[in-house]
Amino acid sequence: LAKTTQPISMDSYEGQEVNITCSHNNIATNDYITWYQQFPSQGPRFIIQGYKTKVTNEVASLFIPADRKSSTLSLPRVSLSDTAVYYCLVVSISGGSYIPTFGRGTSLIVHP
Amino acid sequence: EADIYQTPRYLVIGTGKKITLECSQTMGHDKMYWYQQDPGMELHLIHYSYGVNSTEKGDLSSESTVSRIRTEHFPLTLESARPSHTSQYLCASSERGIGYSPLHFGNGTRLTVT
Numbered sequence: 001l002a003k004t005t006q007p008i009s010m011d012s013y014e015g016q017e018v019n020i021t022c023s024h025n026n027i028a029t030n031d032y033i034t035w036y037q038q039f040p041s042q043g044p045r046f047i048i049q050g051y052k053t054k055v056t057n058e059v060a061s062l063f064i065p066a067d068r069k070s071s072t073l074s075l076p077r078v079s080l081s082d083t084a085v086y087y088c089l090v091v092s093i094s095g096g097s098y099i100p101t102f103g104r105g106t107s108l109i110v111h112p
Numbered sequence: 113e114a115d116i117y118q119t120p121r122y123l124v125i126g127t128g129k130k131i132t133l134e135c136s137q138t139m140g141h142d143k144m145y146w147y148q149q150d151p152g153m154e155l156h157l158i159h160y161s162y163g164v165n166s167t168e169k170g171d172l173s174s175e176s177t178v179s180r181i182r183t184e185h186f187p188l189t190l191e192s193a194r195p196s197h198t199s200q201y202l203c204a205s206s207e208r209g210i211g212y213s214p215l216h217f218g219n220g221t222r223l224t225v226t
Contacts, residue, residue: 043204049214
């Protein structure tokens, strides 16, 4: 299973762009990279996923370099409501089973 | 918005009691999962199911059991609750098929065993 490494915490201010990088050195050829957001006392919510290059939706962008050993979630112009924990997942298929595995996540605090 | 429901939202119960945490989804998803999460910590997969009558244990050993008699329902049971079971339990589902589809989570059950 591909293991991910993210910063434990980040701080930002309203209106700034936030970039959270995730390392996944042993990502396999068929693995996808997926990001989730979790607010306190709630379940995680899917934000974005990608395989390579750049993916953008109405919430965020995901940048994946050619070697796919890392990925960067970019949140444009954050607000206080973006304060949450962000999880990077590498979705692996192991031995015929499908195991979505979460790491510690990055706790983002947005200040006024 | 995903339709996956967990009840109860909060549960405080004494040691030795039998409890069942309910999870239901109305999306017709084949795959369902139970995760356990302590405050400030990562989510650990404890059970998953790929369809009716299919259940598997996850990467974190758990004394709980699950059943999948109906597609939409995936309850988790603790036969005898202990303080070490105090945690948040999150249920999730995803679509069938080859490859990956995003997980849809419920809001969880926060269990406290006294």
